[in-house]
Amino acid sequence: MTVDCPAGRAIKYERDNIDTDVIIPGQYLKIHDYSELATHAMEGMDPSFHSKGGSYIVAGRNFGCGSSREHAPIALAESGIRAVLALSFARIFYRNSVDGAFLLPIEIGPDAYSGISDGDDISVDIDGGTLTDHTTSKSYAIKPFPGIIRRIIDSGGLFGYDPE
Amino acid sequence: MARTLFDKVWDSHTVVDGEGGPALLYVDRHLVHEVTSPQAFEGLRLAGRRVRRPDLTVATVDHNIPTTRRGLPIIDQTSRVQISTLESNCRQFGVTLFGMDSPHQGIVHVIGPQLGITLPGSTIVCGDSHTSTHGAFGAFALGIGTSEVEHVLATQTIWLEKPRPYLVTMDGRPGHMVTAKDLILYLIREIGTGGGAGHVFEYAGEAVRAMSMEQRMTICNMSIEGGARAGMVAPDDTTYGYLRGRRYVPDDFEDMVDVWRGTLHSDPGAKFAKSHTVRADAVAPQVSWGTNPGMTCDITESVPHPDEYSRGDPDRERGARRALEYMGLEPSTQMADIRVDRVFIGSCTNARLEDLVQAAEVAKLGRVADGVRAMVVPGSQTVKEEAEARGLHDVFIRAGFEWRNSGCSMCLGMNPDILEPGQRCASTSNRNFEGRQGAGGRTHLLSPAMAAAAALTGRLTDVREMA
Structure with missing residues (x-):
């Protein structure tokens, strides 16, 4: 997985505690075909999500709380989501996202959360630590990845990670 | 150190x-x-x-x-x-x-x-x-x-x-x-x-x-x-x-x-x-009203107003509004006036022998209310066997509960045990997320004894009034 986050559409949910049951409802956990799984992403709260063609999700606190299902980041990634930008993440979702190199979980501040609107065109410069909203021409700081997380990301996931 | x-x-x-x-x-x-x-x-x-x-x-x-x-x-x-x-x-x-x-x-x-x-x-x-x-x-x-x-x-x-x-x-x-x-x-x-x-x-x-x-x-x-x-x-x-x-x-x-x-x-x-301290002696039976487990109150309370729940935080207020809409609840409704369609006693949270004993103590006081479907799903086949050795299955079945084999069952909506859209369930499980127990299903989390009480009265009930 690279950390490239080119310009793309942000889908914003002004909501805390977006849980894994709305990200991918339990009834779909038996689906092993990822492209089919993707058609049910976010179905629990936004059935039109898959057709929106978003590259980024912007959300509030504790994104991905609940179940350990790796289907959650997989379904989002297969729908074209490159990164989730949230005020904070639930721990298992965060690790699942990077362990399988599915998507980037990026912590943002309240300024970016309130500044970005649904549908805005945004991009992220991970190494520069900034997030740019091209629609409003504003930039925001993002929280850097902790050391090990960055190394797992750069290794293409947990199985490429070699601590030496 | x-x-x-x-x-x-x-x-x-x-x-x-x-x-x-x-x-x-x-x-x-x-x-x-x-x-x-x-x-x-x-x-x-x-x-x-x-x-x-x-x-x-x-x-x-x-x-x-x-x-x-x-x-x-x-x-x-x-x-x-x-x-x-x-x-x-x-x-x-x-x-x-x-x-x-x-x-x-x-x-x-x-x-x-x-x-x-x-x-x-x-x-x-x-x-x-x-x-x-x-x-x-x-x-x-x-x-x-x-x-x-x-x-x-x-x-x-x-x-x-x-x-x-x-x-x-x-x-x-x-x-x-x-x-x-x-x-x-x-x-x-x-x-x-x-x-x-x-x-x-x-x-x-x-x-x-x-x-x-x-x-x-x-x-x-x-x-x-x-x-x-x-x-x-x-x-x-x-x-x-x-x-x-x-x-x-x-x-x-x-x-x-x-x-x-x-x-x-x-x-x-x-x-x-x-650190955090809970004064256990001051805690009343709890029941959730919203769509995450933190959205919970005493059974003796009423459904909160979103602004009162918000503690001044607009995100919390929005969350509460959305939760009430999903749950089909109006603020100020007494929790004990909320009617239920289903009762689920089970899950890795509350399907061990003691949980079933507590629920059976209440179940033996009456019969499952008309129009309510209630099920008991032991947490393991061993729990089931132990419960049956004590005759708990007879208590439940006589009272009109379904007595099942073990599994995660209606906790997570990925097997045949699910809620219909709009159905309201008193559940001993752990998550009241939207759609958790089936698309459109509405979950109220509570204890096994409280769940059994809800089954008998057909509404969320303070079990202390019964047993």
Whole structure:
């Protein structure tokens, strides 16, 4: 997985505690075909999500709380989501996202959360630590990845990670 | 240096010390189920790897399986495939499986302790967030995703950033009909669903000491709903008494107990990053009104107004508004006036023998109300057998409850036991997320006794008025 986050559409949910049951409802956990799984992403709260063609999700606190299902980041990634930008993440979702190199979980501040609107065109410069909203021409700081997380990301996931 | 219980378990399992950063931890027990394991085994096959310690790995089927009569074919084809995939994976990789027809089959977090697989001071992982349950024994037990499942199958280790210890003290003794479920719901209501993020709870205090192992499992189970990575209780005679004589307990158990007694507790003066105290004697029976477990109130209260719930935070207010809309509830409605369509007594939170005994004490006082469908799903086939030996099934069946075989059942809406859209359920499970029990289903979390009371009256009910 690279950390490239080119310009793309942000889908914003002004909501805390977006849980894994709305990200991918339990009834779909038996689906092993990822492209089919993707058609049910976010179905629990936004059935039109898959057709929106978003590259980024912007959300509030504790994104991905609940179940350990790796289907959650997989379904989002297969729908074209490159990164989730949230005020904070639930721990298992965060690790699942990077362990399988599915998507980037990026912590943002309240300024970016309130500044970005649904549908805005945004991009992220991970190494520069900034997030740019091209629609409003504003930039925001993002929280850097902790050391090990960055190394797992750069290794293409947990199985490429070699601590030496 | 004074260390917490968690620090000690962490330190004793560190293979590579992260020196404040991430560490590689050894895993003592790996529990496996049908939903989060297929891709992990497939990954092993593709890489030509084996399961490193099949002797430390145990599997069962719980999430998908129907809870109706065993032996009938599973109608849902994708479930059938997932179950048969686990069976063939366990055969191929030499992993012990308690399958559909095993007398030891059950919810993975119920059978681990029951079989003595869960031990004090150990590290336990499973591809399921409610693995925190096992912390009741003084283990560091946490849920992991499928990539990590594969990593543990291949290496018996896991990379983790060290969480921080968080002391939860439950002082005093809970009142009549107030259970471990009420205490943990109350805690989450106070600290919020993200309150424990980045931390491991250690539950202490008079109320916790007085709890049975089954009650301790209930509170540790829902640690994840408070955002914590895990929950732990220091082991004591209650713990050792529970484990003694169980099937997989090691032969040198008594020697181990001697060691555990001297080590498995937080040292006086050990530093916790955070702490919170619950006055157990002041807690009333709890019931959730919203769409996360923190949206909970006393049964004697009414549905809150979003602005009152918000504590001045617009995000909380928006969350509450949306929750009330989804739940079909109006502010100021008395909780005890809310009618239910379904009652579910089950799940890894509340489907152990004591839970069923408590529910049966209430169930014997009447009959399931007209128009209500109520089911009891034991947490394991062993729990079912023990309950039947006490005649609990007769109590439930006579009162009009359905008596099922074990499984995750209506906790998570991925097997035949689901709510219809708009149906309202009094549930002893752990999550009231939107659609959790089936698309459009509405969940109220509560204790087994409270659930049984709701079944008899057809509405959320203060069980203290009945029993």
